[in-house]
């Protein structure tokens with residue numbers, strides 16, 4: 001599918017800090033999940049990651065990211081964490097139990113405006129200064 005003819009809002013693009021890796025996807029994501037798990041915190045060097053779930057057949061990736069595989073500490077699931085080998089930006093994740101989905105790190109989007117967060121997961125790992133959102137679904141562990 002070509003995104004050239006699509007209306008501006010029907011496609012989003014993003015890239016790593018140096019631009020070696022870029023991507024574009026069409027349509028709305030399946031979900032936008034804030035993850036507070038320990039691996040997301042360490043991988044991003046931040047308090048949580050904002051994960052945009054995009055069907056694999058709607059995303060086009062340019063460049064060759066390096067991959068680091070992690071095993072979920074509590075569920076044992078494998079994740080391929082893809083990052084730029086030049087600038088180190090974490091950019092994409094693939095869950096082995098969900099191979100038809102590519103997870104985009106929202107901080108790498110060129111324009112993240114208008115994303116709607118669907119839920120927060122691994123709340124029990126959240127850094128203790130983070131205030132719960134009043135009406136966003138929250139799960140202590142995986143969304144299940």
Ligand SMILES: [Zn+2]
Nearest residue numbers: 016018084087
């Ligand atoms: Zn880069």
Ligand SMILES: [Zn+2]
Nearest residue numbers: 035036037040
């Ligand atoms: Zn996580």
